[in-house]
Amino acid sequence: MHEATQLKSQDDLAIAAGKVAAGKVTAGMTSDEKDELLETTMMSMLDRKAQTPWFADIETFAKGGPPPAQSKFLMHYEPRLPQMPAKPTLMDYLKRRVLLNKRGGSHLLQSAKLAMKNGLPEKLVLACLLHDLAVLCHVRTDHGYYAAQMLEPYVDEETAWAIRYHQALRFFPDPSVGYEYPELYTRVFGEEYQPPAYVRQAYEYARNHKWYMSARLVTLNDLYSFDPNAVVDVDDFADIMGRHFRQPEEGLGFDNSPASHMWRSLIWPNNFL
Ligand SMILES: [Fe+2]
Ligand SMILES: [Fe+2]
Numbered sequence: 001m002h003e004a005t006q007l008k009s010q011d012d013l014a015i016a017a018g019k020v021a022a023g024k025v026t027a028g029m030t031s032d033e034k035d036e037l038l039e040t041t042m043m044s045m046l047d048r049k050a051q052t053p054w055f056a057d058i059e060t061f062a063k064g065g066p067p068p069a070q071s072k073f074l075m076h077y078e079p080r081l082p083q084m085p086a087k088p089t090l091m092d093y094l095k096r097r098v099l100l101n102k103r104g105g106s107h108l109l110q111s112a113k114l115a116m117k118n119g120l121p122e123k124l125v126l127a128c129l130l131h132d133l134a135v136l137c138h139v140r141t142d143h144g145y146y147a148a149q150m151l152e153p154y155v156d157e158e159t160a161w162a163i164r165y166h167q168a169l170r171f172f173p174d175p176s177v178g179y180e181y182p183e184l185y186t187r188v189f190g191e192e193y194q195p196p197a198y199v200r201q202a203y204e205y206a207r208n209h210k211w212y213m214s215a216r217l218v219t220l221n222d223l224y225s226f227d228p229n230a231v232v233d234v235d236d237f238a239d240i241m242g243r244h245f246r247q248p249e250e251g252l253g254f255d256n257s258p259a260s261h262m263w264r265s266l267i268w269p270n271n272f273l
Helices: 010-022 031-046 058-062 090-096 102-117 122-130 133-137 143-151 157-169 183-189 197-207 212-220 234-244 260-267
Strands: none
Touching (some): 010 058, 102 122, 102 133, 102 234, 122 157, 122 212, 133 143, 143 157, 143 260, 157 197, 157 212, 197 212
């Protein structure tokens, strides 16, 4: 183990890990293998998993960024993914994109099933079904905000609000309803982790909001100990989607809403631009 205590910031860690990893690079390694090497070096130095977003590919960017393209990029047609219809519905996105991630998909489906069993109002069952949408198909960071923005043009304001604030509420127990700080967070963020000020502020704002309990109910039904083998059929939620999701006639992604571009990114996730 390296001297993690001397690494005061993520930048220090990245620089130190870059130096260590550079010494381990062997001839013929692909850029993916080099990325992997850097990540495992960072992990061993900090005893943490450090995920590297593409724009923080330190080694490549230190050299001035990726080399100019030598060939054509595949645009729009994505043969590795199921084809989407011309006018996609929310169900198309779930079946042909979001739920391709089996584990993440099970988490959403089982959370929604639990919400249904617990008798939550339908608009909150829908919130549970979609609460981690961004984690599964866009970005993990600030996932509550991303998902809320994707959904705001199409769902009840309260549904999107509950999704936005479930992210902050996850960090704060509420003994009055039996919600505890997730054991998973202790495991993955460490015992000492404290959410930053903006998360605390979001929590305090939500705590005093008339819809607090809606977001809290999303966290209460946000199943971490779900059964990876249980099968919940997404079609069980078709009626709720029909009643509480305003499907645009032009197809989700082609309706010029403030979120259309986010949905299109799911159809063609590898478009160059
Ligand atoms: Fe979440
Ligand atoms: Fe979740």
